[in-house]
Amino acid sequence: MISIERVQSFLAVVEAGGFREATKRIGISQSAITQHVKQLEEDLHAKLIERSNAGCSLTPEGRIFFPVAEDLVRLANKASTLFEREELGVGASSNTGIYLLQPYIKKYRESCRFPLNISIANNDAVARSLESFDIDVAVVETWDSRPGFTAKLWRTEELVLIVPNDHPWASLDFVRPEQLEDQVLIGGEAGSGTGRTLRRYLGGTADRIGVSLQLGSTAAVKQAVQAGLGISVVMKASVTNEAGLKLFSIVPFAGEPPRKELYIVYREGTEQRAPLSSFLKTLETETF
Numbered sequence: 001m002i003s004i005e006r007v008q009s010f011l012a013v014v015e016a017g018g019f020r021e022a023t024k025r026i027g028i029s030q031s032a033i034t035q036h037v038k039q040l041e042e043d044l045h046a047k048l049i050e051r052s053n054a055g056c057s058l059t060p061e062g063r064i065f066f067p068v069a070e071d072l073v074r075l076a077n078k079a080s081t082l083f084e085r086e087e088l089g090v091g092a093s094s095n096t097g098i099y100l101l102q103p104y105i106k107k108y109r110e111s112c113r114f115p116l117n118i119s120i121a122n123n124d125a126v127a128r129s130l131e132s133f134d135i136d137v138a139v140v141e142t143w144d145s146r147p148g149f150t151a152k153l154w155r156t157e158e159l160v161l162i163v164p165n166d167h168p169w170a171s172l173d174f175v176r177p178e179q180l181e182d183q184v185l186i187g188g189e190a191g192s193g194t195g196r197t198l199r200r201y202l203g204g205t206a207d208r209i210g211v212s213l214q215l216g217s218t219a220a221v222k223q224a225v226q227a228g229l230g231i232s233v234v235m236k237a238s239v240t241n242e243a244g245l246k247l248f249s250i251v252p253f254a255g256e257p258p259r260k261e262l263y264i265v266y267r268e269g270t271e272q273r274a275p276l277s278s279f280l281k282t283l284e285t286e287t288f
Contacts, residue, residue, distance in 0.1 A: 001043075002040070002044075003043075004073060005036060006039055006040040007040065007073055008026060009036035009037055009040070010048060011073060012025040012026045014049070014062075014066060017055060017056065019033055019034055046061040046062075048062035049062055075133055078132075087117065088136050089116075089118075089136045089137075090105070090118045090136070090138075091118070091119050091126040091129045091134075091135040091138045093122065093123040093138075093139070093140045093189075093192065094120055094123075094189055095189070095192060095218055095235055095238055096141060097118065098218075098219075098238075099218075099235065099237045100157070100237055100262070101139055103288040104283055104288065107282055107286055108278065111278075116279070119135065122191060122192070123140050126140055127140065127143070130266075130267075131146075137266040137276055137280075138263075140262070140263055140265060141193035141262055143263045143265055148267065150266055150271065151265045153261055153263060154263060156259035157237055157262060158236040158252075158257045158258075160233070160236045160239065160250050160257070161231060161250070161251040161253070162221075162231065162232055162233075162239060162251070163225065163231045163248060163251060164225060164226070164248055164249070171249075173251075174251065175251045175253055175254065176254045181205050181208045183209055185211055185231060185232050185233060186211075186212060186225065186230045187212065187221075188216065188217060188232065190214060194233060194235075195211075197261070198258060201253075201258035213229065218234055218238045222234070225248045226248050233258075236252075264280065264283060266280075
C-alpha cells in the first residue's frame with residue numbers, strides 16, 4: 001500500500017530541488033524525508049530520484065510517477081474533506097445541464113443556504129470528474145454501473161426528429177420507425193446516449209441508419225439542420241425555443257416515442273451530507 005505521506009515527501013524533494021530544501025516545505029526532518037522516499041521506492045520497486053553532489057534529479061521512472069503522485073495527493077486532500085464541505089459540486093452532461101437542469105439549480109439556490117457550483121461537459125468528462133472528487137453529484141445521460149457509486153433514474157426525455165423546413169418529412173404529423181431505415185442522421189455529442197436509446201427503440205432497423213457530421217453538441221446539430229445539411233434526432237426539450245420560431249421542423253415519432261433515460265449519480269454513502277441531500281430532494285420533488 002502506497003503511503004500518501006511518503007508521496008508528499010517525494011513531491012517536496014522534486015519541487016524543492018533537494019532533500020534539505022524539502023524540509024522547509026513540509027516541516028519534517030531531512031532524515032524522515034529520506035526514509036519516506038526510500039520506502040516509497042521500495043513500495044514501487046523502482047528508483048525515483050537520482051542523488052548526486054550536484055543535487056537531485058528524477059530518474060525515468062520518477063518522471064513517469066511524478067504526475068501520478070500529484071494526482072494521488074490531490075485526491076487524498078479532496079477525500080479528507082469529503083464529509084466536511086458545505087459547498088456542493090454538480091456536474092451535468094451537456095444536454096441535461098443546458099436544457100433541463102437550470103430551473104432546479106435556481107430552486108436549490110433559493111431554498112438552500114449551501115453554495116453550489118455547476119460544471120457542464122460531455123458525459124465521459126462528467127463521470128471522470130465524479131471519480132476524481134471534482135464534483136459531488138452527476139446528472140448524466142448514460143452510466144455504466146461502475147462500483148462505489150449510487151445511480152438512480154431521474155427522469156426520461158422524449159426524442160424527436162428534426163428536419164429542414166423544405167424536407168419532404170417537414171409536413172408529416174409523425175414519423176414511423178421503419179421510415180428511418182437507410183437514412184443518414186447528423187450526429188451530435190458522442191456518448192450522450194441518443195444512439196443507445198435509438199438502438200433500443202428501433203431494434204434491427206438501427207443497424208441500417210448511418211451517421212454523418214459528428215458535430216459534438218446539440219447546438220451544432222440544430223444549426224446544421226437549419227442550414228439544410230441533413231436530419232437528426234434530439235431531445236424534445238432541446239428544441240422548445242425553436243418550435244415557435246420555425247427554424248426547422250420538429251416531427252414526433254408515431255405511437256410511444258423513444259425516451260432517453262437520465263440518471264443522478266453520487267458516491268455511495270454521501271447522500272446524507274446536507275448539501276447533497278437537499279439537492280437530491282430538489283430534483284426528486286420539483287417538476288419543471
